[in-house]
Every structure is written in structure tokens, then in C-alpha cells.
Amino acid sequence: MSLSLPLPPPRPRRIAFAGTPDDAVPALQALAEAGFEIPVVVTGAPRRRSRRGSDTPSSVAAAAEGLSLPVSHDPADLAGCDADCAVVVAYGKLIGEDLLAVMPMLNLHFSLLPRWRGAAPVERALLAGDDRTGVSLMALEATLDTGPVYWHREVPIGPADTAAGLRRRLARDGALRLADSLHGGLSAPRPQAGEPTYARKLTPADRQIDWSQPTAVIDRQIRVGGAWTTLDGERFIVRKANPLADGPDDPPGTLRDGSVATRDGMIRPAVVQPAGRVAIDAQDWLRGARLPSGTRFG
Template sequence: MSFAGTPEDAVPALRALAMAGFEIPVVVTGTPRRRSRRGSDSPSPVAMAANELGLPISYDPDDLAERAADCAVVVAFGRLISAHLLARLPMLNLHFSLLPRWRGAAPVERALLAGDAFTGVSLMALEATLDTGPVYWRREAPIGPADTAASLRDRLAHEGAERLVASLTEGLGTPGLQQGEPTYARKLTAADREIDWSQPASRIDRQIRVGGAWTTLDGQRFIVRAGIPLATTQQMPPATLVGDSVATGDGLIRLGVVQPAGRPATDARAWLHGTRLPPGTRFTQAAST
């Protein structure tokens, strides 16, 4: 059974398959790349895990079918698999959503940003078109008020890996066609992450929990890494700094961890104590700076 995957989200499935005794003739992953501005090229998390497990690594998807494998498992590979390759080798795809809701590149982030009460993980037969294959199973997972995109992905990756091994061991059964109206999880852009302080605190909270939420202070990007929504009767214009909180369209967001431009992430209270901003300081949106 060949394997294709790239980010940390795919590592639990690879490890689970190896620990369960499945023979993995090749692991196909993304090429080494720079993962920080000042760093050098480094292997993907899946490549590092494959090295630890003593498994052969390739960067060419065609190698999935070149080795002695009866199928391949694909988890967050990051590239579409061509129709000619799928014609040579059947493939299973572990996808982090309740298909057909949130087909595409960023299903966890989109589910969280949209305010979905539930997300999940699905195992489908891979097709050349985007996440359209018949589904063997779906496992539902609630989205809690403190869940971040990172914590959700980690939970789904481990739950999906456990269920994947169990279903391969016990038998996959027959997949069924996806039921329901599809929605598409396009990759998030900087615009998706920019905070509009006139929005409800609940939406801004979800943006922060997705990761990388930002605003503008004194003409420079200011990232909000963590915060807590607060209900209040405070009547201040949105985007106004009120103590250690920021006014929104219907409440406050208490700042927890922030990252001013050119500086590391820090506790918001420590930043405020050192910066000593004047009363009435307001954040702005990029378009209005």
C-alpha cells in the first residue's frame, strides 16, 4: 500500500499504517522547501516521518503505481492526482470534512470560519475531480468554542488515522455516492484573515481561532494570535482599544496573544504595558489606512 501526503496532518495516518503492519513500498510527498523566512529548505513532515520509519521516499506521484502496491492512501498531499495515474492504481483519500461539505484545500479552516457546529473526517475513493469520489465512511466531530484550526486538524488527523486502519483491517465495504449540496473550501487568503472590527465578536473570534487574523495599527500589520469574545454593553466605536480589549460590532474581544509588526508573539497585557498607547487608539483596515 503506497502512501502520499505532505503536512503534519498526514503523519498520524502514515504512522498508524506502519504500526499496524501494512507494507508501504513508497511514500510520495512534497519536495523540500523553505518553511521560514530565514531557514533553509527542509523536508516535509511526512518525509521526516518516513525517514524515521525507514520507508522509501519519492517526490514523483507516478511512483505510487510503479511499486508493488495494490492501492494507495492519500492524505493532504497538496497536489491533484492525474486521471491516468488513477486508472493504473486505485486510491483512497482521507479528507478532513463531512463530504460533500467543504471539498477542497482548506476544509477545517472553512468549517470553523463559517461557524459550523460540526466537522469531521471522511474516507473516499479518489477521483480525478476535486473530492467527488464515493464515500466509505464519515466520522462526525463537534467544533467547540475553544477549538482552533490547528487543534481540530490534529484531532481529525488522529481519529481519521485510527478509523482508516480499522476499516482497512476489517474490510472497506462498498462506498456510497456523496449526498447533499457541495460547498467548496478554497484556500484562505490574507483578505479572509483581515479583521473587520464592525463584525460581531463571535465572527472575529472564529477568525482568530483559524489562525493568522490581522488588523492594522499605525499603518503596520498587527496579528492577533489569541483572544476571547466578551459580551458587554460598552458603547465604543468598533476597533477602539478599551483596556486590554477591542470594541467590535456587538461586544469586545479581549486580546490574549498579539504580534506587532517585526516582533515576536507576546502576551497582550505585556505589550500594552510596554507600548502605552493613548486613550481612544483605534485599529484600522488596510483599505482605509
Template sequence: MAFAGTPDDAVPTLRALAGAGFEIPVVVTGAPRRRSRRGSDAPSPVGAAAAEIGLAVSHEPADLVSCGADCAVVVAFGQLIAAELLAVTPMLNLHFSLLPRWRGAAPIERALLAGDDRTGVSLMALEPSLDTGPVYWQHEAPIGLADTAAGLRGRLASEGADRLAASLAEGLPTPQPQSGTPTYARKLTTEDRRIDWSQPAVFIDRQIRVGGAWTTLDGERFIIRAGRPADSSRDAVHDAPPESAAAHDGPPGTLAGDAVATGHGLIRLATVQPAGRGAIDAHAWLRGARLPDGARFD
């Protein structure tokens, strides 16, 4: 079978298939690109893994058909595969949601932002339309109160890879049409990650756990890498420093110690990244920042 994928999310599946002894004549992935400002072009995570395993690498989707494989597995490839290719070679897609909920580019992030209490992995037959194919199986996973998008992604990638390799070895069941109301997971924008402090703490907590949540302080971008609602069960396992207020009367965005007022409840900061600096423990940042009383995130 051929394989198509690009990011880290797809690497566990490639390794699982290769480790299970499946013949993989070609791995199609995104072209090399610069990963940092000063770096040179580097292969995608899937391209690097394929080269390490000793598999042929291509950047042309047509090679999924021309390689002669009887089917192809696609995981987070990042490109739509043309209908004429799908008409020649059947393709399986491992998708990180419980379809038809969260079809599209950012299913894990959208599930987390929406406050879903569960997500999962679906194996479907790939169709020209977006994530509409019949489903062979689904693997469900809970979303915990402290789960991050990065953590969920790693867990689903690993569990989905193992389940896929095992199900291919055993033989796939007959796929069933998707059932339920579809929702769509459009890619997150910079504005989706911007914190509106008038929102409740539980929603802002989910933004932070998605990753890249930001606000501004004195007109400069300020990223909040980790935090938690001050009144949640997550807070009980942490010792609150004496300067943290249980509540205060400031408007949303106002800092009181390591706590920030929201539209409902407080967010306690854990790890922050001021403009032009790396990530730092929030208490260390507060000690050095010497903020005036009433300092406020915009």
C-alpha cells in the first residue's frame, strides 16, 4: 500500500504500517520547506521518517496511483486528492474526530474549543468531497479538563496508528455511511486565538489549551502558554501564592497577582511569553515585570 501524509501527526501511522510488515512502495508528502528563519529547507516529518525507514519519497499525489499499490493510506496529507486518482486506487483516510462531527482541517482544536467531552479517530474511505466517506471504524477518546490540543493529537495519532495496523492485518469490516449532523472544523486563524477577556474563564481556558492563545499588554503581543481557571478542580492540586486574589472588582483583563479577571471567573497564569522573549514561568515574569496596580491585558 502507498502512504500519504505530512506532519508529525502522520508519522506514527507510517511507522506502525512499516513495523507491521506492510509493503509501502512510495510515501507521498509535502515538499521540503524552511522550518525556521535561519534554517535551510528541510523535509516534512513524514519525509524524514520515510527516509529513515528506507522508503521512497515523492511529492506528487499521482504517484499514489502510478506506484502500482492496491490501496493507499492517507493521514493529514494537507492536500485534496483528485477524483481521478481516487477512481483508480482506493484510499483510506485516518481522521482525528468522530465523524461526521468536525470534518475539515482542525478537528482536534475545534472539539476542544467547543467544550466537547470526547473525540476520537475515524477510518473512512476517501472521497473527493471533504471527509464525507463511509466509515470502517471509530475509536473514541475522552477529553479531560486539562487536555491540550498537542497532547490529544499525540494520543490520537498513536492510538489510531495501532488500531489501523491491526485492523488492516485482520481485514476491514464493511464501511457504513456517516450518521449524524455534520460540523466543520475550519483552520484556526490568529483571531480565533486572540483572547477576549469578557468571555468566561472556562472558554479562555480552552483557548489556552488549544495553543497560541494571545492578548496584548502595553500594546505588545503577549502569549499565554499555560493557565487554568482559578476556581476549577484543576486548581486544587496547586498552591496559590498569597498575592493571588480569589476575586476582585477589576474589569475583564485586569491582573491581580497571577490571576486575570474574565467575564466570569478568573484565569490563573502558569506559563507566559512576553513580546520578544521566550516562554517563562508566570511568577518569575511577575516578579521581574513590576506591573503597576490595575495593569490590564487588552
């Protein structure tokens, strides 16, 4: 870490906060409930959630207002609030070294650093077939997720875990550990050890199902969320599904008895979303669609 970047005091009492989505809310709430002073909450600006909707505040902004905490959309306010340090959780923007030079910052990151630095650590861990993930508290640096680490909290990844469920668990567990560690006093952070991997943001191509892949790979892709294939040339989203060990010897992508063939087994969709429609129980949809066995997806 650059020698010019200050570290927070071991027991900060006045803590600024920066975060934006649902995943950051438990940490903000845990700090408030633990009695820390929070002079400002910096978050992303209000956004329009749909074409016809109006701008709505971020999840963190809504939580801060519920806690009667002041909200800002300017990261410079982190340095202008006389805080001992700032805690950053899924803020969504890089913070420059000029700001880090005057305000020590802690970052709660949802991976076991240095594995899965970057924007989508939970999704990448699940796609890669990792059997565990976790949450880390690190000193924030201007470079991407490279700071020294105060602690890790490890969380196993089960065979039915989804990315959404893992993020909720990591957000909750990380928030509790964060508040406890700040109350108890931070030890000196240690440099990250191990081979870094990078969790780039998922693209639509990352979510497209290739039915010629093994069942386990497709199952993980569906559990990440937003996995899609095509049916009659239109996008078809598989929201939930159950992997099956084996099935008929059909070409990958073939529908047979409510399940779809993969390289080495079958996937039985549970919740699907055809083009232009809302999500629906897969078997209800199949009864209405009356697709013949042998229909091909993808």
C-alpha cells in the first residue's frame, strides 16, 4: 500500500459510509445499531427503474433516510465530515487516491481476497464451481481490491446456493463481523497472499446457456441468475431449475418429458420467463405451450 495513504484508528467512533445496493444496507444498519456516529452516507444518485417510472433512491439512501442519517451523492463529502474513517460497501465507483490520502477507508468485499477482485465476485465464484467464498475487510487503495486485509470470514457454497442468496448471507455475516471488529479494535492489516483472480462484470454472453456443456456447469449458470437460451428464435430465461443425473440419449438442448438434455444429463426447468412475459412455473407454462417432445432450445 502507498505510504501516503493513512490507516484508520483501531477503534474508530465516527464513521462515514459509502454504498449503494441492497448488499450494502446490512453494514450501514449494523454500524448504526452498534452506536457508531455516522455523519454522512454517500450513495449513488436516484435512478429510473423502468421506462415509465420516476427516479427512485438507492437502497442505501432509503435505509439512511429511515435511520435519519444525512445522504449525499458526492464522494468528496466523505472527507468533509470530520469522520475517523469511512466504510465502503458496494459503492459502485472507484475512489481516487486524492480522497484516500485524506480519509482512511475500509472496504467490505464479498470474496476471499485476493481471489475474485472486481465487480462480480459472488457470481464468478459460483460460475467457477468454488466450494467456498467469503467476505473480507481491507484497507482501501486506489487500485482495484488490492489493499491489505484485516480479516476474512469464510462461507461454504452449497449445491443449491444462488448468487442472490450468497450475497444476502455475505452481506449479513460481513456486517455483523464489521461492527464487532470495529468495537473490539482492528489489528494491523496484512498484505494479500495468493494468486489474484479477477471478477469482471457478467455480460449477456456469460449468461447464455450452451446446452452442450455439462449439467453442473449449466446448473451453476442458472443459479447465478438471468441464464437464458432461445426458443423459436426468441430469448427464453430459465429462472430456476433442477439438475438431473441422467436421461434419454438426446442431443443437447432437446426437450423430453419436461426436461432439457445437456452433455451428460438433464436440466428440469422450474421457473421460466418466455419472451415478453412474466416469470411462470415451468410445468404450467409447458402445459399451456403444448411443446412436443423433441423441441430444441438454443
